[in-house]
Amino acid sequence: MARKRIGGLSFILATLLLILAACSNSGNGSGNSDNGAAQEGVLSEIKERGKLVAGVKFDTKLFGLKDPGTGEVEGFDIDIAKALAKKLFGDESKLELKEVTSQTRIPMLNNGEIDMIIATMTITEKRKEEVDFSDVYFKAGQSLLVKKGSPIKGLEDVTKDTKVLGVKGATSIKNIEDKVPGLKVQQYQNYQEAFTALKAGQGEVLTTDNAILYGMTKQDPNYELAGDIFTDEPYGIAMKKGEQALVNYVNDFLAELKSSGEYDSIYEQWIGEKPAAQ
Amino acid sequence: MIDWTILTDNWELYLEGIRNTVLASLLALVGSFVLGIVIAVFRIAPIRILNVIGAAYVEFFRNIPLLLVVYLFFLGLPVLGLVFNGFISGTLGLMIYTSSYIAEAIRAGIQAVPIGQKEAARASGLTYIQAMRHVVLPQALKIVIPPICNQFLNLVKNSSILGVVAGMDLMYFGDIVNADTYDTVSSYAFVSLFYLVLTIPLSLASRSLERRLARSG
Numbered sequence: 001m002a003r004k005r006i007g008g009l010s011f012i013l014a015t016l017l018l019i020l021a022a023c024s025n026s027g028n029g030s031g032n033s034d035n036g037a038a039q040e041g042v043l044s045e046i047k048e049r050g051k052l053v054a055g056v057k058f059d060t061k062l063f064g065l066k067d068p069g070t071g072e073v074e075g076f077d078i079d080i081a082k083a084l085a086k087k088l089f090g091d092e093s094k095l096e097l098k099e100v101t102s103q104t105r106i107p108m109l110n111n112g113e114i115d116m117i118i119a120t121m122t123i124t125e126k127r128k129e130e131v132d133f134s135d136v137y138f139k140a141g142q143s144l145l146v147k148k149g150s151p152i153k154g155l156e157d158v159t160k161d162t163k164v165l166g167v168k169g170a171t172s173i174k175n176i177e178d179k180v181p182g183l184k185v186q187q188y189q190n191y192q193e194a195f196t197a198l199k200a201g202q203g204e205v206l207t208t209d210n211a212i213l214y215g216m217t218k219q220d221p222n223y224e225l226a227g228d229i230f231t232d233e234p235y236g237i238a239m240k241k242g243e244q245a246l247v248n249y250v251n252d253f254l255a256e257l258k259s260s261g262e263y264d265s266i267y268e269q270w271i272g273e274k275p276a277a278q
Numbered sequence: 279m280i281d282w283t284i285l286t287d288n289w290e291l292y293l294e295g296i297r298n299t300v301l302a303s304l305l306a307l308v309g310s311f312v313l314g315i316v317i318a319v320f321r322i323a324p325i326r327i328l329n330v331i332g333a334a335y336v337e338f339f340r341n342i343p344l345l346l347v348v349y350l351f352f353l354g355l356p357v358l359g360l361v362f363n364g365f366i367s368g369t370l371g372l373m374i375y376t377s378s379y380i381a382e383a384i385r386a387g388i389q390a391v392p393i394g395q396k397e398a399a400r401a402s403g404l405t406y407i408q409a410m411r412h413v414v415l416p417q418a419l420k421i422v423i424p425p426i427c428n429q430f431l432n433l434v435k436n437s438s439i440l441g442v443v444a445g446m447d448l449m450y451f452g453d454i455v456n457a458d459t460y461d462t463v464s465s466y467a468f469v470s471l472f473y474l475v476l477t478i479p480l481s482l483a484s485r486s487l488e489r490r491l492a493r494s495g
Contacts, residue, residue: 165444169457186364186444187454197444200356202363 043246046115052088054081055100055114061215062270063120073097076270077118080137083262087253106130109240117238120211132243133236134250141229142172143210147222152205154227155179163203165194172208175231209233214271284464288455295451296472302369302447303434309373310433314380321385324406339378344439347371352443368440376433380426387422388414420491427484434477448472
């Protein structure tokens, strides 16, 4: 019974794949046997369409969050997308934002619903097998949140007796327990509870990704990040595999954004401090 | 469906959890029993102000969720500069919460003893305290044992509240094993098993105690 159903499913999937393959072939036009035409690929599609379609998060504080009042999606990732639309068309409003989640973003990219993913996506070797990444546009990594004036200035001040708070199931717990032998992290159900416990004085340090911690410092400016990140989870813009022209274009765009100082101002607006020297 | 390697791989975590659950339960059990008796006496003593305090205590702690009682200690007291960790906050919350139920059980038991018993004792020259000590309380005890045993059972199960405030109990480590292994069914199946190991003997003991009291009555 179960096998039959799987058989049916895989048949449907195979059919879908065939249709998709047929569509993308016709989309690229005739005679794309040489790679010249394919190289422009998505980039020329975007230009012809006159609009950039970016997959972004709608639920992530600071990076891509939909304001329930205005219906506007705002954040660091959104501003990067706007700046790219501006470079493409000279108009940052020629941009369509589609909501993606960590589960949906790669399928949506590959079936052509979105041109690129700008959604707090960490560059990993495994993901590189499925998509192409731009250069790093945000240096994410694990960090520490402490009350302002805390004697803890970085990971080197954390001992096994430091009261460190975290969230159950987060990889950040294992990371810090590996780096500080003997440390036992107090683990809570979610970040809100962990932050509440920190504010109540139940611990000295809260640890997780710096992007989440920056969101907490916005909530309560009495708290700040201590020290540099101690794991490396760089965010990149993901594009369909093999679209070298688009990747080059996006990398040029990121380089211009950084040299013009616009990157720094976007960074400061959302994160609240200047980016660390690269 | 149940993966026994989850148990063997995480044995130390489960064991630490059981230890803390037993410790928290024992402390809260003794504490809530003593406190429950005091509050019950407050409620029935012939002094108006004590009645009011006792009633307020019972109605307040019995009518808010246990989680809030625990938060009162875990997040509330720190505002006054008093920080208790998750284990202590959880155990205190559990004790206070359960004591309000125990106070009610004891009050009901004492009031179930016919009023004539007390009147007869007082008429024979016993003081209020003596009448309670020698006449009313021994009779009430038989009535209150079953509901109190029930409360103790509830207490052991409710101790899982410690898991929410990082109280290092069985539930806390169950959550962690689940988060580490992604095998939700097995992780929590073992947690259930360990709770049963703790509660079933308690359940059997209370039943045999009830039977013995029934015979002696």
